Amino acid sequence: MVEILLVPLITAFISDIFIKNKRLVWFLFLISNGYILYKLYSLYGKWDLTYILNTDYQIFGAKLSLGLSNNPLGWYFAFFSAVVTLVIAIFSIGFNTNSKGNVAPIWMLIIFANLGIFYAADWITFFMMWELMGWTSFFAITNGNTKALDGAKYYLALSLLGGSSMLIAILLLGAYTKTFIIITSAYRLIQLFNLAEGVFTTILLLFIMAFFIKSAIFPFYMWPSKVYAVGPEDYIAFMSSVMIKYGIYPMAIFIVPVIGNLQLPKIFNAGNWMQYFIGYLGALSAVVGTLLAMFQTDMKKLFAYSSVANMGYILLGFASMSIVGFEGSLFHVVNHIVLKAAIFLSLAAVVYRTGESEMHKLGGLVYKMPITFLTFLFGIIAAAGIPPLNGFGSKWMIIQALMEKKMVVLVISMVFASTGAFMYLFRALVSIFLGQLPERYKDVKEVPYTMSIPMIIMMGLMLLIGVVPGVVMKPLTIALDALGYKVDIATWTTLSSSFKNATIDLKIVFYMFAMGIVVAALMYLFGNKSETIPQHDNYTAGENPIEWGVDADKFNYSYSFYQPFKEMFDPLFERISIDRFFSSIGKNFEYISPTIQGLYKRGEGAVLLFSIGVLLFILGGWIL
Amino acid sequence: MNSIVFLVVIPIIAAFLSLFLGKVNKLIAYIVTIFNLSFSIVVLVSGKIPFNVAIGGWRAPYGINFVVSDITIFFLLLINVAAVLSLTTIKEHMEYQFYAFYFILLAATNGMVLTGDIFNFYLFTELTTFAIGGLVAYKRDRLATGASLKYLILSSTASTFSLAAIGLIYKTLGTLNFADIASKISNLNKASLSLILILFISSMLVELKIFPFNIWVVKAYDASIPAVNLFLHGMVSTAGVYGAIRILLMVFSKNSIMLSQSSNIANILILLAFITVIISEIGALTEKNLIKVLAFSSMAQLGIFLFGISLGNYEALKGAFYIVISNYFAKFVMFIVAKNYSVIAGSRNYEDMKGLGRKYPGLAIAFTISALSLMGMPFFAGFWGKLSIVGNALLMDKIAIIGVIIILISSVIEGVYYLRISHTFFSDGNIQDTKLSRINCVLPIILAAVILIIGIYPNSIENIIWTMINEIQNTPEKYIQVILPLK
Amino acid sequence: MxxxxxxxxxxxxxxxxxxxxxxxxxxxxxxxxxxxxxxNITPTMRVADKYLNKNVLDDNSTYQWGGTAEDTAANIVTSVVVDYRLFDTTLEVIVLFITILGFGFVIPKDKRKIIKPTTILNRWAPILMLLMLMIGGYTFINGHLSPGGGFPAGAIISTAILTGVLTGRRTISQKSLKIIEAITGISIFSIGIISYFLTGSFFQNFILNDKIGDLFSGGLIPIFYGLIAFKVAAELSNIYFEFYEE
Amino acid sequence: MTQVFILSSLSLMFIGLYGVLTRKNLLKIIIALNIIETGINLLLVSFGYIDHGITPILTSQESILNLNKMVDPVPQAIVLTSIVIGLGTTAFALALAIRYKITHNSISINASEEEEGRGI
Amino acid sequence: MFLSVIIAVIMIFGAMWTIVTEDLFKAIVIFAIVSLSSSIMFLLMQAPDVAITEAAIGSGITTGLFIFTYKKVEEEKDER
The missing domain is CATH 1.20.5 (Single alpha-helices involved in coiled-coils or other helix-helix interfaces)
Known part of the structure; x- marks a missing residue:
């Protein structure tokens, strides 16, 4: 089992040596990803495989032993992220032929950490992989260009903060429950609840803070927009789809079981206050994510906030604490990996060809890049949760579970968020692909084969999971069953909801939609053609706005698409801005630091401070 | 094993000889340092480790004696290895005074670690102060004179404080020998003991670079030539750390590991420790000069070390040892890399060193590895130290918990500014092609490899540290019967 | 202001x-x-008791005037400084060596004018020098009998050289001073090494069986004090040369 | 009798410390440092002093008889060394002060360290 | 007995005066007096060895050094 971790490490080392020639390095990257996928596939079902490495490093009196275990949930996350990583690997061979920096070695290290996180058996290994992933992703994001520095610095500070809060939580847990193994520490933590409630809540809150920072949930939702806009696009596709799930996995394996069977008084007999706390945070991040996504002009930032919203849905699924809700959110995890990867791959293709990521500067690419358009369209439909594609199933199960638990406020916020999703997804589709093609992109061609094939694979995946959810649900339910949850194994095409005998058969839904598309295509072919007028004529009466000294793109209809909607929410966002709060903390530190440097640079108060130090000792030694 | 005194005598004789041999000095410096290192290795291997050497034939409490125990040998090796490594960075011809100062510094730091007599320890500290004062002032330009003068004034006032403490110890306990003091310390009046402790600790903390006492650090590091930075870091602060362990933990703490009888002095030490950490991290945040950044960061690491020591339990002490080791190797790599890059880029400002990481990847990777180890990232040596210090501090009283939280926040700050520096190394910049000889790329890579090995597989270091902690655990009894059996 | x-x-x-x-x-x-x-804790309760009774090695040995003892220096302070805690004094010499070396190294060397010595000084200079040398010689020769010792002797001898420098008479060149300094320093430590080979432990007194009170008692002590005196004299006169370089 | 010695040396030390803390002129600071050194030496010797004690030098047989009235020799040994350390510190500090005067062309301690002022 | 009190008083006032005076040369001279009186104090404390050393080194050489540096520092006469 340990060779699945060794392979990425060795390839990282080798590709670091041959960093100069790109072809070999990216080819190695592809092979190792393929190997990992194959190895994961062979590990399916063998849940008792463990690998223990005991060092004689003493902590709390006992010798520390680091372990990896093939737990079912870890396998589930690892397998599906490996599938998507393989596809991205194929894509990035073509993408990186002419890019400056080479992110492959760092990316291999991140994949090593990725597998380590999903397979860690005890908290110390988990923490080691977590921190390794933290700083390696900093180097992957910046990858040599300095304009990415302050966004990456922001992300680094947050992830280090998350890491430290998790370190405190792990050590408190280790001290009070005498074990670092994740599963046993969960059970003992529950007994600890009635012994020392204060410690219990601090441990839980610190864990939740660390996981929310990594998964960009409500209080820490700002970093994705700063980071996704500047990083290398193929790595960002990996980061936005897989790496944002690292916070969700420990929630699923540790926090949810602990909160689930806590004997806390139930509020409106739906769930204890912890569930509501998580639920409201999920709802907030869904709503805020959607709203902010609407106001963005950069397409990568737009989809960064859409990731925040989707993380919100997953949390809502956890908050319902019902089996169907839990399954729904885990199913949504895979759906989101697939659809986010598809969307970011197509964005990468757009950036690869046009080099532009501001939406109002693009337009009309549908004629030049049809396959990218189709992938983007499928991604949009899946993200919006429209039936034939995979987004629908998980959202449907989550809303069912929330309704069954009568958490009405959460349901309303989820529905508001998914309708909001229509708005910004449609806006992205229209401004990038539809509309008129600016002159400068006249000679844009479709991306080469090595990049369009993975996009087609992604489309196929989305359709497959959409129509036959069993592909994901069957391994998921088997995994949950192996973990000890009372769950019945899902069938290939039907999804069971939390109400009695209300299942839904997705094959029929697919047939209906197929017929709908056929009718739409007929109407389009035989309807009267629309004649195209140059875009700028309609408001500049044939004049060329450049003579007015104004940037023509600002007049593009998709410039501030939802201006009225934005004015409605602006007063809200002006006053409370979490983003300003965090960056102001950073600014304060940078403000104090010159004064301290001044103190040390002059250095003439040395003896005075020496005697003040002696004074401090005397006051301490004498008075205290 | 009386010949251990050669470790101190040979460098002093070499110092006298260095007055005449202008050109040959560098060769003699190598010979003497390698002699010291190999001699201490022979003593380590000889296996007669806890032994006591009475100088001049007079037995322990009456004459001066050298004590060699597990901790002594460990720190002796650290100092001598540091001396050999920092000699390799001296390229150009140095005047004979530089080598005289260097020999005396070598003799003094070895003596500080070996001696078992408190006045002798004071004398060796004085010698180190003068040697470092001379070395810092070696460039004799504006910055160096100011730094050396202010360091001298501060350290001579500090030494008068420790002289007063020695006088008080002699007046009350009547002896000057560490072991004798350790055995008689408990029948001292509590107030008098805290007075003696305060005087002694205040002069000790000047060398340990703790907040109110460390105003001299940044100026001294910035004003001196790179080789002297390595001396300052490798030899002087290691000897200072040894002094803190030997005196604060073994001599003045009777039975409990509690740093001192009066627990509130320990609380003040914890308070000062984490204030040093947070202040030096914030100070380094916007610092542009690479050497000053390293000076701030070494203050922070020693702050964490003092925090680990004064927590008062053995696992936190083990963490403090890990921090010392990781800081020792990491800072070595960083100073060498800083020297090489500032020679190429022409200025010590890390923004002008853009793109050097691409031209000399070995150095930049070594720098990043040591930066990560200082930040306490897993898979590097610093992590094991941070783990046990944070773990044990959480279970202590309130002030320790606040201290741990502040230390973790400052390690976040440290992470931000270190990775920003290593990012500027790797980012693309136009650097004209001055050829850097391959051999000084090798040294940082080896040291970075050591950090990595300790990080991944800490067992080897763990056993060494536990032998030392066992020695501290049953301190006075084992220590005294090594020195005073002849009574 | x-x-x-x-x-x-x-x-x-x-x-x-x-x-x-x-x-x-x-x-x-x-x-x-x-x-x-x-x-008030009297010396007898301290380590000094053994130094006073000169019975560090075996507890009940006593001595009387003119007899032999562990350490035959009559002046007990000198016995502590040079015999029981000799290592401190050798380190002391190193401190002086380093600081004076630093002094010469750091001081800016620029041209200095020489003030013509007054006639009185000129006339009296040789007599003064002789007087100084005699006093210095006395202090370190019987440092172990009467008070005084290596350090003041060196200072006094250096003032002799100072008067020579003041009146412009070339007594000793700076080069030779440096040589004297190095030779005395090395000989101090070589005596230590010789005593290591002879008696097995550093700086042990290997000339024994003198009697307390007479001039050449005290084993190595007069030798050490002499060497220290010359070393200190050489170093301090190095300083004076900085004052009035031609 | 010993009270006078201890109190006077303590006050000397305090005056010296006050001088080091407050004076701006470098030479003044070094003088204050020397005053602290002298104070410390006096303090150490006064620790060893006993009332009506006699000098610890054996002049004749009867001085051997009343050994217990002798003053403690060990602090005197320490002070011998510490006086020479005081000399060393002063010499080194003064040389640096002269160099400081040339490079900073002012001997007040808070002359700024940055590049102005002619340096040799 | 009260000789020691007189010497102590001289020392303390001399020390205070040295610290307080503005003129550098006067400070050096008074410092010489203080160190000489401390050498006498050593004599009163039955420590002749230390007294001689203090007299020779403590007041002799140190005062000479101070005067030497005073001359070098005072040459430019622009003491700010």
């Missing part, structure tokens, strides 16, 4: 000293158990 920052610093300094003073006072009058810093 005093701007307000220095007034503030003065007040802070007063405050600090006041608090330290009160603290020391409170420790002095503390009534807790255990040895306090104020109760």
């Amino acid at each position: 005093k701007d307000e920052t220095s007034v503030l610093v003065n007040i802070i300094a007063f405050l600090i000293l006041f608090v330290i003073g009160i603290y020391i006072y409170s420790v002095a009058i503390d009534t807790g158990a255990g040895i306090k810093i104020t109760d």
Whole structure:
């Protein structure tokens, strides 16, 4: 089992040596990803495989032993992220032929950490992989260009903060429950609840803070927009789809079981206050994510906030604490990996060809890049949760579970968020692909084969999971069953909801939609053609706005698409801005630091401070 | 094993000889340092480790004696290895005074670690102060004179404080020998003991670079030539750390590991420790000069070390040892890399060193590895130290918990500014092609490899540290019967 | 002229000293158990008792005037400085060596004018030099009998050389001073090494069986004091050469 | 009798410390440092002093008889060394002060360290 | 007995005066007096060895050094 971790490490080392020639390095990257996928596939079902490495490093009196275990949930996350990583690997061979920096070695290290996180058996290994992933992703994001520095610095500070809060939580847990193994520490933590409630809540809150920072949930939702806009696009596709799930996995394996069977008084007999706390945070991040996504002009930032919203849905699924809700959110995890990867791959293709990521500067690419358009369209439909594609199933199960638990406020916020999703997804589709093609992109061609094939694979995946959810649900339910949850194994095409005998058969839904598309295509072919007028004529009466000294793109209809909607929410966002709060903390530190440097640079108060130090000792030694 | 005194005598004789041999000095410096290192290795291997050497034939409490125990040998090796490594960075011809100062510094730091007599320890500290004062002032330009003068004034006032403490110890306990003091310390009046402790600790903390006492650090590091930075870091602060362990933990703490009888002095030490950490991290945040950044960061690491020591339990002490080791190797790599890059880029400002990481990847990777180890990232040596210090501090009283939280926040700050520096190394910049000889790329890579090995597989270091902690655990009894059996 | 920052610093300094003073006072009058810093402990309760009775090695050996003892220096302070704790004094010589070396290294060397010595000084210079040399010689030769010792002797001899420098007479060149300094330093430590080979432990006194009180008693002590005297004299006169270089 | 010695040396130390803390002129600071050194030496010797003690030098047989009235020799040995350390510190500090005067062309301690002022 | 009190008083006032005076040369001279009186104090404390050393080194050489540096520092006469 340990060779699945060794392979990425060795390839990282080798590709670091041959960093100069790109072809070999990216080819190695592809092979190792393929190997990992194959190895994961062979590990399916063998849940008792463990690998223990005991060092004689003493902590709390006992010798520390680091372990990896093939737990079912870890396998589930690892397998599906490996599938998507393989596809991205194929894509990035073509993408990186002419890019400056080479992110492959760092990316291999991140994949090593990725597998380590999903397979860690005890908290110390988990923490080691977590921190390794933290700083390696900093180097992957910046990858040599300095304009990415302050966004990456922001992300680094947050992830280090998350890491430290998790370190405190792990050590408190280790001290009070005498074990670092994740599963046993969960059970003992529950007994600890009635012994020392204060410690219990601090441990839980610190864990939740660390996981929310990594998964960009409500209080820490700002970093994705700063980071996704500047990083290398193929790595960002990996980061936005897989790496944002690292916070969700420990929630699923540790926090949810602990909160689930806590004997806390139930509020409106739906769930204890912890569930509501998580639920409201999920709802907030869904709503805020959607709203902010609407106001963005950069397409990568737009989809960064859409990731925040989707993380919100997953949390809502956890908050319902019902089996169907839990399954729904885990199913949504895979759906989101697939659809986010598809969307970011197509964005990468757009950036690869046009080099532009501001939406109002693009337009009309549908004629030049049809396959990218189709992938983007499928991604949009899946993200919006429209039936034939995979987004629908998980959202449907989550809303069912929330309704069954009568958490009405959460349901309303989820529905508001998914309708909001229509708005910004449609806006992205229209401004990038539809509309008129600016002159400068006249000679844009479709991306080469090595990049369009993975996009087609992604489309196929989305359709497959959409129509036959069993592909994901069957391994998921088997995994949950192996973990000890009372769950019945899902069938290939039907999804069971939390109400009695209300299942839904997705094959029929697919047939209906197929017929709908056929009718739409007929109407389009035989309807009267629309004649195209140059875009700028309609408001500049044939004049060329450049003579007015104004940037023509600002007049593009998709410039501030939802201006009225934005004015409605602006007063809200002006006053409370979490983003300003965090960056102001950073600014304060940078403000104090010159004064301290001044103190040390002059250095003439040395003896005075020496005697003040002696004074401090005397006051301490004498008075205290 | 009386010949251990050669470790101190040979460098002093070499110092006298260095007055005449202008050109040959560098060769003699190598010979003497390698002699010291190999001699201490022979003593380590000889296996007669806890032994006591009475100088001049007079037995322990009456004459001066050298004590060699597990901790002594460990720190002796650290100092001598540091001396050999920092000699390799001296390229150009140095005047004979530089080598005289260097020999005396070598003799003094070895003596500080070996001696078992408190006045002798004071004398060796004085010698180190003068040697470092001379070395810092070696460039004799504006910055160096100011730094050396202010360091001298501060350290001579500090030494008068420790002289007063020695006088008080002699007046009350009547002896000057560490072991004798350790055995008689408990029948001292509590107030008098805290007075003696305060005087002694205040002069000790000047060398340990703790907040109110460390105003001299940044100026001294910035004003001196790179080789002297390595001396300052490798030899002087290691000897200072040894002094803190030997005196604060073994001599003045009777039975409990509690740093001192009066627990509130320990609380003040914890308070000062984490204030040093947070202040030096914030100070380094916007610092542009690479050497000053390293000076701030070494203050922070020693702050964490003092925090680990004064927590008062053995696992936190083990963490403090890990921090010392990781800081020792990491800072070595960083100073060498800083020297090489500032020679190429022409200025010590890390923004002008853009793109050097691409031209000399070995150095930049070594720098990043040591930066990560200082930040306490897993898979590097610093992590094991941070783990046990944070773990044990959480279970202590309130002030320790606040201290741990502040230390973790400052390690976040440290992470931000270190990775920003290593990012500027790797980012693309136009650097004209001055050829850097391959051999000084090798040294940082080896040291970075050591950090990595300790990080991944800490067992080897763990056993060494536990032998030392066992020695501290049953301190006075084992220590005294090594020195005073002849009574 | 005093701007307000220095007034503030003065007040802070007063405050600090006041608090330290009160603290020391409170420790002095503390009534807790255990040895306090104020109760007078006579030398007999200290390590010094063995030095006074000269019986460090075997406990009940006594001595009388003119007889032999462990360490036959009549002046017990010299016995402590040069015999029992000799290593401190050798380190002391190194401290002086380093600081004077630093002094010569750091001081800016620029052209200095020579003031013509007054006639009185000119006339009296040789007599003064002789006088100084005699006093210096006396102090270190019987350092172990009467008070005085290596360090003051060196200072006095160096003043002899100072008068030579003042009156412009070329007594000793700087080069030879450096040589003397190095030779005496090395010989101090080589005696230590010889005693290591002879008697197995460093700086052990290997000339024994002298009698207390007579001139050449005290084994190695007069030799050490002589070497120290010459070394200190050489070093200090190095300083004087800095004063009045031609 | 010993009270006078201890109190006077303590006050010397405090005056010296006050001088180091407050004076701006470098030479003044070094003088204050020397005053602290002298104070410390006096303090150490006064620790060893006993009332009506006699000098610890054996002049004749009867001085051997009343050994217990002799003053403690060990602090005197320490002070011998510490005086020479005081000399060393002063010499080194003064040389640096002269160099400081040339490079900073002012001997007040808070002359700024940055590049102005002619340096040799 | 009260000789020691007189010497102590001289020392303390001399020390205070040295610290307080503005003129550098006067400070050096008074410092010489203080160190000489401390050498006498050593004599009163039955420590002749230390007294001689203090007299020779403590007041002799140190005062000479101070005067030497005073001459070098005072040459430019622009003491700010």
